[in-house]
Amino acid sequence: MRAVIADDSLLLREGVARVLADAGIEVAASVGDADALRRVVATEKPDVAIVDVRMPPTQTDEGSRAAEAIRERHPEVGILMLSQVVEAHTALRLFGDRPEGFGYLLKDRVLEIDDFVEAVKRVARGGTAMDPQVVSQLVGKHRKDDPIDELSPREREVLELMAEGRSNAGICAKLFLSSKTVETHVSSIFSKLRLAQAPDDHRRVLAVLAYLRAEG
Amino acid sequence: MKALRAALAVAAVPFGIVGYRILVHDLHSSPQNAVASVAVAWTFVAAGLVAWARRPQNRVGVLMTFVGYALLERKLQYSHDSRLFTAAFVFGEIGLGAALAHVVLAYPSGRLATRVERWFVGTAYTAAVAFPAAMLLVWDYPRSCAYDCGHAFRQHSSIPIAPNETVFHALDQVFKIGVYGVFAVVFIALIAWRLWHATPRGRRLLAPLLLAGVVAGSRAVWGSIHEISGAGTSDPFYWWQVTGQIAIPLALLAGLLSARLARGGVADLIVELGRTPSGGVRDALARALHDPTLQVAYWLPMRQSYVDEDGRAVELSEDGRAVMRLEDIAAIVHDPELDPDLVEAAGAAARLALHNARLQADVRAQLGKVQESRRRIVTAGDEQRRRIERDLHDGAQQRLVALALELRLAQRELGAVADPQIERILASAVDELQVAVEELRELARGVHPAVLTEEGLAGALESLAGRTPVPVEIVSAPDDRLPPEIEAAAYFVACEAITNAVKHSQATAIRVHANRRNGRFVIEVEDDGIGGAKENGGSGLRGLVDRVEAHGGTLRVESEPGQGTRVVGELPCAR
Numbered sequence: 001m002r003a004v005i006a007d008d009s010l011l012l013r014e015g016v017a018r019v020l021a022d023a024g025i026e027v028a029a030s031v032g033d034a035d036a037l038r039r040v041v042a043t044e045k046p047d048v049a050i051v052d053v054r055m056p057p058t059q060t061d062e063g064s065r066a067a068e069a070i071r072e073r074h075p076e077v078g079i080l081m082l083s084q085v086v087e088a089h090t091a092l093r094l095f096g097d098r099p100e101g102f103g104y105l106l107k108d109r110v111l112e113i114d115d116f117v118e119a120v121k122r123v124a125r126g127g128t129a130m131d132p133q134v135v136s137q138l139v140g141k142h143r144k145d146d147p148i149d150e151l152s153p154r155e156r157e158v159l160e161l162m163a164e165g166r167s168n169a170g171i172c173a174k175l176f177l178s179s180k181t182v183e184t185h186v187s188s189i190f191s192k193l194r195l196a197q198a199p200d201d202h203r204r205v206l207a208v209l210a211y212l213r214a215e216g
Numbered sequence: 217m218k219a220l221r222a223a224l225a226v227a228a229v230p231f232g233i234v235g236y237r238i239l240v241h242d243l244h245s246s247p248q249n250a251v252a253s254v255a256v257a258w259t260f261v262a263a264g265l266v267a268w269a270r271r272p273q274n275r276v277g278v279l280m281t282f283v284g285y286a287l288l289e290r291k292l293q294y295s296h297d298s299r300l301f302t303a304a305f306v307f308g309e310i311g312l313g314a315a316l317a318h319v320v321l322a323y324p325s326g327r328l329a330t331r332v333e334r335w336f337v338g339t340a341y342t343a344a345v346a347f348p349a350a351m352l353l354v355w356d357y358p359r360s361c362a363y364d365c366g367h368a369f370r371q372h373s374s375i376p377i378a379p380n381e382t383v384f385h386a387l388d389q390v391f392k393i394g395v396y397g398v399f400a401v402v403f404i405a406l407i408a409w410r411l412w413h414a415t416p417r418g419r420r421l422l423a424p425l426l427l428a429g430v431v432a433g434s435r436a437v438w439g440s441i442h443e444i445s446g447a448g449t450s451d452p453f454y455w456w457q458v459t460g461q462i463a464i465p466l467a468l469l470a471g472l473l474s475a476r477l478a479r480g481g482v483a484d485l486i487v488e489l490g491r492t493p494s495g496g497v498r499d500a501l502a503r504a505l506h507d508p509t510l511q512v513a514y515w516l517p518m519r520q521s522y523v524d525e526d527g528r529a530v531e532l533s534e535d536g537r538a539v540m541r542l543e544d545i546a547a548i549v550h551d552p553e554l555d556p557d558l559v560e561a562a563g564a565a566a567r568l569a570l571h572n573a574r575l576q577a578d579v580r581a582q583l584g585k586v587q588e589s590r591r592r593i594v595t596a597g598d599e600q601r602r603r604i605e606r607d608l609h610d611g612a613q614q615r616l617v618a619l620a621l622e623l624r625l626a627q628r629e630l631g632a633v634a635d636p637q638i639e640r641i642l643a644s645a646v647d648e649l650q651v652a653v654e655e656l657r658e659l660a661r662g663v664h665p666a667v668l669t670e671e672g673l674a675g676a677l678e679s680l681a682g683r684t685p686v687p688v689e690i691v692s693a694p695d696d697r698l699p700p701e702i703e704a705a706a707y708f709v710a711c712e713a714i715t716n717a718v719k720h721s722q723a724t725a726i727r728v729h730a731n732r733r734n735g736r737f738v739i740e741v742e743d744d745g746i747g748g749a750k751e752n753g754g755s756g757l758r759g760l761v762d763r764v765e766a767h768g769g770t771l772r773v774e775s776e777p778g779q780g781t782r783v784v785g786e787l788p789c790a791r
Binding site for chain 2 (some may be wrong): 008009016019029054059061084085087088090093107108110113134136138139
């Protein structure tokens with residue numbers, strides 16, 4: 001598995017590179033701005049690019065614009081966006097209709113090394129990584145007569161982990177539950193939210209996010 | 217002046233009788249023609265004196281009187297007495313030529329307005345005296361004859377220095393045909409030019425000019441034909457001329473007196489101004505002077521410039537307009553055809569009202585400046601907040617996360633080999649750093665949320681709702697971006713209102729409406745809490761009122777006890 005890193009902080013870039021190297025992920029390139037990112041993605045063809053949302057020269061949204069361009073031209077490259085602040089509105093805009101191979105995490109998530117590496121691998125394999133803070137914003141979005149209110153606290157936790165993009169195995173590990181229990185929760189959630197069961201993890205995330213983003 | 221006018225009135229009577237006698241006895245005119253000729257002169261004198269008495273500041277009256285006397289003087293040149301003839305002949309052409317042109321062109325103001333007019337009138341006076349004077353110098357008695365040449369009697373110049381009939385005849389012809397013709401054409405052209413450029417109101421006032429133009433034109437044409445063909449002027453033409461010449465002074469007088477009647481409007485103006493609010497001074501002046509296009513500009517000495525009633529700077533354009541300056545107060549920009557005396561009188565009458573209006577305009581101008589600077593201060597503050605947020609984001613937050621990651625890696629490296637004590641210290645350092653990063657993030661969000669810059673008001677409100685412990689329903693939010701200062705003001709209103717609802721009102725539900733209504737952007741936050749909040753209660757709300765008002769908006773709080781609280785901010789928003 002190969003990754004490229006784009007972040008204007010050299011210290012952070014090096015730290016992330018060490019984390020990935022320790023986890024057995026090859027860091028093909030590590031760059032400090034959006035133009036360099038586009039170049040190395042084209043030349044290195046990595047499995048995943050880890051991209052800071054704000055980068056020079058304007059420090060506004062260079063990273064996210066570069067990410068959009070890369071998704072357009074190299075759809076096979078997974079993108080994991082890192083940001084100092086995460087917002088549901090921004091997340092939904094960045095994800096668009098394609099949560100496959102896309103992640104959006106708060107920058108400090110790199111400190112939870114195991115979770116972070118797991119998210120990088122998931123995105124590299126075409127999965128999804130949505131920041132828990134975004135998920136709780138989405139789940140907490142108040143709607144009248146929201147079926148989410150019918151979920152048990154445990155089911156709510158499972159829903160949030162699904163929305164983060166985790167697989168059943170990931171959820172089991174996180175909540176220390178058996179895979180059978182998790183499966184029961186998942187099917188209960190889908191029926192309470194009146195959603196059709198999704199055949200795989202990708203489509204499951206899609207369905208959950210579509211449900212959460214729908215306007216009340 | 218009164219005595220002078222009386223003397224001139226009285227003197228015109230014997231003067232006219234003498235003229236009549238000379239016309240009848242020496243020129244052998246018919247009595248009716250002689251009476252008519254004297255009547256024209258008397259009409260000018262009488263109309264002139266009346267105009268002079270009624271409008272002493274206006275020179276048209278004086279000029280008309282002068283024309284009348286010049287016409288009376290003209291009769292003396294027909295005298296058979298050589299010295300009287302010589303003296304009268306020199307000035308005989310002034311009355312119906314230069315002086316008449318002068319008074320007509322000077323009407324209605326009494327002054328010749330353009331350089332061309334002044335040049336024309338000056339030249340006309342010069343020619344009217346120079347040609348007869350030169351003719352007298354070359355007078356070749358008894359062959360020379362200036363008029364009435366069929367008669368046996370021949371006039372005799374008292375100053376024949378170089379008698380020469382050929383030169384005399386040439387001068388006579390050039391004067392009567394050439395000079396008269398050219399001057400008549402230029403005179404008619406000047407009148408036509410003035411009528412053409414006059415405003416509709418001015419054209420009515422200038423009607424006497426038209427009459428004078430037609431009279432002068434026909435006289436010049438007929439005079440030239442008569443001189444060239446030698447045929448006598450017909451009777452109907454003579455009477456037509458007399459009628460026209462009597463009509464001119466009467467028309468001039470009527471025109472002047474109608475302006476005089478408008479002066480009655482000035483009296484009404486004084487009464488009206490007592491009742492008008494100062495903003496209505498312009499309208500009152502426009503009505504009194506019958507000039508709907510009239511404008512008033514107020515002089516602000518502090519700024520050394522003119523402003524309109526609302527305090528906006530204006531340039532005084534004199535392009536096709538006349539400007540009357542009331543020293544240190546205002547300028548009245550008006551139709552150039554208005555009588556300047558009348559405008560001055562109206563200005564003087566309105567002086568106090570204009571002074572008040574000037575003070576108001578001054579206050580408005582200053583208020584406008586203060587509002588402008590208030591808006592700039594708030595906008596600069598927002599800009600500053602955005603910069604601080606960005607600096608925190610790219611600086612401290614970034615470094616702390618990188619540092620925490622370094623420590624985390626160190627913890628992992630050491631974890632296996634070193635003392636568990638060290639690992640614990642490192643782990644808690646990382647946790648502390650994470651808390652610090654989180655606090656910085658909250659601080660930056662409070663200063664200026666990044667989501668507001670990046671996603672606009674809808675995204676920022678959603679984020680705000682997501683972070684609020686009480687359910688917040690965003691009922692409406694704009695799909696597109698608004699000007700940044702409007703977004704910031706609306707956001708901070710919502711933020712403060714929601715914070716207050718959570719902290720003080722025991723609300724269980726909050727609803728936010730954010731949308732455009734009739735060119736304004738309205739942000740409305742309502743809760744179902746206990747109510748009783750006051751607009752000037754918290755410093756937070758007070759600051760919001762300042763912020764909203766700085767952008768020309770309003771903020772109101774409706775909070776009856778037990779009825780919940782509704783905070784409504786309205787901001788002007790054209791887009």
